[in-house]
Amino acid sequence: MNSTPTSEAVRLNHGCACITLDREALGRALDAEAEESGFSQRLMTAQPHAFSDVPVFLSGDEFAKMEQVVEAIEQVSGLERYRQAVLAWAPDIARRDFGPAGALMGYDFHLGEDGPSLIEINTNAGGAFLNAALGRAQMACCGNAIEYSGEHYSFEDLAFNMFLAEWGRQGRTGKPRTIAIVDDVPEQQFLFPEFTLAREALKQRGIPSVIADARRLHYGGKRLTFEGEEIDLVYNRLTDFALEWPEHQALRQAYEDGAVTLTPNPHNHALLADKRNMSVLSDSDRLESWGGAGERLARLQAVPPTVLVTSENASDLWERRKTLFFKPSSGHGSKAVYRGDKLTKRVWSEILKDQYVAQHLVRPSERLVMVDRAPEVRKIDVRLYTYQSRTLIGAARVYQGQTTNLSTPGGGFAPLFIV
Numbered sequence: 001m002n003s004t005p006t007s008e009a010v011r012l013n014h015g016c017a018c019i020t021l022d023r024e025a026l027g028r029a030l031d032a033e034a035e036e037s038g039f040s041q042r043l044m045t046a047q048p049h050a051f052s053d054v055p056v057f058l059s060g061d062e063f064a065k066m067e068q069v070v071e072a073i074e075q076v077s078g079l080e081r082y083r084q085a086v087l088a089w090a091p092d093i094a095r096r097d098f099g100p101a102g103a104l105m106g107y108d109f110h111l112g113e114d115g116p117s118l119i120e121i122n123t124n125a126g127g128a129f130l131n132a133a134l135g136r137a138q139m140a141c142c143g144n145a146i147e148y149s150g151e152h153y154s155f156e157d158l159a160f161n162m163f164l165a166e167w168g169r170q171g172r173t174g175k176p177r178t179i180a181i182v183d184d185v186p187e188q189q190f191l192f193p194e195f196t197l198a199r200e201a202l203k204q205r206g207i208p209s210v211i212a213d214a215r216r217l218h219y220g221g222k223r224l225t226f227e228g229e230e231i232d233l234v235y236n237r238l239t240d241f242a243l244e245w246p247e248h249q250a251l252r253q254a255y256e257d258g259a260v261t262l263t264p265n266p267h268n269h270a271l272l273a274d275k276r277n278m279s280v281l282s283d284s285d286r287l288e289s290w291g292g293a294g295e296r297l298a299r300l301q302a303v304p305p306t307v308l309v310t311s312e313n314a315s316d317l318w319e320r321r322k323t324l325f326f327k328p329s330s331g332h333g334s335k336a337v338y339r340g341d342k343l344t345k346r347v348w349s350e351i352l353k354d355q356y357v358a359q360h361l362v363r364p365s366e367r368l369v370m371v372d373r374a375p376e377v378r379k380i381d382v383r384l385y386t387y388q389s390r391t392l393i394g395a396a397r398v399y400q401g402q403t404t405n406l407s408t409p410g411g412g413f414a415p416l417f418i419v
Contacts, residue, residue: 008419009057010057016368020053020139021051021052021053021054021139026134027040049408054369054414055138056417057419058418059418063416064112066394067143068393069302073303074392076094076300077272085278092251094264095270095272096256099170101165101166101387103236104385105272105385106121106386108122110381112417116302117302118302119286125385129197130191132154132156141337155393160202161231163235166263176233177207178207179208179209181199181212181235181237182214182234183237186237191237192211195211195237210227214238221257224259234260235263243266256339279307279308281306282303304362309351309352314352321341322341324358325358326359327356328355367380369398379401383397394416397411
């Protein structure tokens with residue numbers, strides 16, 4: 001192990017390889033929630049490492065600190081000077097605020113000896129519906145840990161109320177008649193099974209919902225439609241955050257005309273999830289000059305120092321690269337990200353041609369797992385899925401390699417057990 005266990009949660013993560021996942025129970029739950037026999041078997045066959053057999057242990061103090069970081073960031077995002085700064089580098093479409101706060105924000109943390117460090121903010125964070133099913137298929141472990149289950153409500157109820165709130169935040173009354181879960185060629189997306197769970201959860205709570213290919217949406221100037229059906233609200237899973245691609249023009253026009261409620265939308269991404277924003281959130285002096293309060297700024301110490309990569313600081317960053325992590329400003333899914341100690345001159349030259357940030361490297365903590373009955377060590381990160389600063393569900397990802405993935409033996413999504 002890289003570090004000596006210093007807390008009960010760390011000790012359990014390093015030493016407890018108890019299998020808590022009841023895969024038969026998970027399979028039954030997934031089939032029932034998808035209302036589709038064989039759904040779980042197809043998922044497990046296509047993605048055998050989507051779910052880890054073990055939980056990730058977390059102290060109540062760590063969990064509370066992560067929630068405080070989320071709250072502080074969203075409070076700061078309301079400062080006028082902050083909004084001016086981050087929207088200055090955003091595309092024009094992102095500068096107008098239609099009201100929605102952004103469904104299912106994702107705040108990703110690494111756990112260290114000094115507490116949680118926020119490494120990334122995402123608008124189209126995937127996995128929440130899958131993690132809800134995973135959390136309900138757990139067996140007890142080690143007696144002194146409990147699973148965080150999202151207060152006294154089911155995640156699906158919280159998610160349903162979230163979409164109703166987004167509808168109302170755009171000045172709508174009643175509830176949307178039809179919700180579309182939208183992505184490009186959704187049936188080919190890695191997390192397509194989650195779209196099915198989301199669709200059925202919304203249907204069961206009284207709102208007809210469809211999974212729609214963004215390329216097949218149509219907008220005639222009044223209503224957005226999919227296969228002839230009018231769409232009132234779009235749960236947006238696209239990674240074209242500014243709706244710039246030609247195949248997304250129908251959705252873009254409907255959004256700009258206010259003809260559809262889109263969540264998350266370009267404004268949400270620009271305000272919170274553009275990687276360049278981390279350079280602002282980690283600059284306490286600048287935030288203080290803009291009116292950031294002391295306690296709020298103290299919580300933002302959890303944001304690692306981050307700077308924009310420019311021609312002026314390129315030489316210094318190259319010299320310090322082994323302590324840095326490089327990310328594209330509008331990246332997603334760990335694509336085109338590089339640990340500095342792995343950088344080659346060729347890749348560095350490509351980074352300098354694009355828009356990147358350099359973030360102080362925060363190494364992930366570790367989790368013991370069993371693979372083919374042999375103990376192995378994996379990395380972990382923790383994600384809070386939130387709405388308006390409130391945690392809807394928390395989960396971890398267990399992985400091996402430079403960045404998170406769902407393809408590691410012994411890895412995958414894992415529930416949080418609060419010590």
